[in-house]
Amino acid sequence: MWTLISATPSPYARKVRILLQEKGLPFELQTEVPWDSTTKTPQYNRLEKLPVLILDDGTSLYESHFIMDWLETRYPHPSLMPEGLDDRLFAKKVEVICDGICDALVLAFFEKMRDPDKQSQAWKDRQMRKADGGLQALASFVDQADGNEFLIDNKLTLADIAIGSVLGWLSLRWPDHQWKTTHPRLNVYFEGLDQRPTFADTRPSAQNITDQVV
Ligand SMILES: N[C@@H](CCC(=O)N[C@@H](CS(=O)(=O)O)C(=O)NCC(=O)O)C(=O)O
Numbered sequence: 001m002w003t004l005i006s007a008t009p010s011p012y013a014r015k016v017r018i019l020l021q022e023k024g025l026p027f028e029l030q031t032e033v034p035w036d037s038t039t040k041t042p043q044y045n046r047l048e049k050l051p052v053l054i055l056d057d058g059t060s061l062y063e064s065h066f067i068m069d070w071l072e073t074r075y076p077h078p079s080l081m082p083e084g085l086d087d088r089l090f091a092k093k094v095e096v097i098c099d100g101i102c103d104a105l106v107l108a109f110f111e112k113m114r115d116p117d118k119q120s121q122a123w124k125d126r127q128m129r130k131a132d133g134g135l136q137a138l139a140s141f142v143d144q145a146d147g148n149e150f151l152i153d154n155k156l157t158l159a160d161i162a163i164g165s166v167l168g169w170l171s172l173r174w175p176d177h178q179w180k181t182t183h184p185r186l187n188v189y190f191e192g193l194d195q196r197p198t199f200a201d202t203r204p205s206a207q208n209i210t211d212q213v214v
């Protein structure tokens with residue numbers, strides 16, 4: 001049985017959890033706090049990041065976008081990629097934007113954890129600007145989807161999984177962010193996605209980091 005090392009808030013791991021469930025691929029969930037000394041992640045990923053998918057032979061896959069690509073390539077049915085080449089590449093571009101929003105907000109999140117006199121406001125502003133730019137791009141994609149339940153081909157694809165994961169994490173970790181007001185149609189699309197059983201079953205929750213990180 002495969003094991004997926006995950007963390008309760010992780011938007012990156014949630015993409016993989018949703019994909020595995022949508023494809024009916026069985027796995028055991030190993031929930032960790034990757035920032036604590038108790039984590040097993042470095043034993044399977046020297047980059048020390050989760051998610052990590054540990055296969056039956058003990059080898060491991062990491063970097064969520066690669067895990068998603070590996071799963072879709074090896075287990076293409078049911079497909080979670082669009083049919084046409086342009087749409088397939090667009091779905092991957094959407095994932096790049098979603099991962100980039102997460103990357104920027106993770107950096108801002110840990111900057112906020114520093115002692116107040118050690119925090120760089122310019123650094124936090126830069127990361128938030130990147131995240132807001134990414135959200136604007138996602139909002140424009142959704143506007144072009146004319147109210148469809150899904151972004152591409154009106155069927156669930158990698159693009160929807162990536163967007164649902166980043167917006168769910170944003171709602172958890174940055175509850176005061178005004179994206180739902182700034183981008184109301186993006187919020188309607190998200191609320192619809194989030195009712196899907198595999199999304200409802202993998203909603204993020206906060207974790208308690210006990211070790212000093214920054
Ligand atoms: N690019 C990576 C990012 C993964 C990542 O940053 N994971 C965090 C956990 S979470 O933010 O997703 O909850 C982590 O393991 N951080 C530990 C570390 O960076 O040392 C991916 O897409 O998988």
